[in-house]
Amino acid sequence: MEEIIFKSLESKFIKVKCKKCGKEQVIFERASHKLYCLNCKEIIAEPTGGKVKLTNAELLEKFY
Numbered sequence: 001m002e003e004i005i006f007k008s009l010e011s012k013f014i015k016v017k018c019k020k021c022g023k024e025q026v027i028f029e030r031a032s033h034k035l036y037c038l039n040c041k042e043i044i045a046e047p048t049g050g051k052v053k054l055t056n057a058e059l060l061e062k063f064y
């Protein structure tokens with residue numbers, strides 16, 4: 001039996017681009033820990049309790 005899980009709507013992912021090296025990556029918008037660039041290890045987002053705050057990254061796209 002297939003069920004649509006509406007809770008999944010709360011899980012939003014965003015595509016960001018590292019301002020330092022230009023690497024694009026998809027991150028969880030409500031991450032509870034600091035997120036680092038996969039390429040240059042720069043901190044690209046910090047947790048705020050809700051949506052992450054982008055630090056050294058640029059928002060490209062939202063997957064809702």
Ligand SMILES: [Zn+2]
Nearest residue numbers: 018021037040
């Ligand atoms: Zn980078």
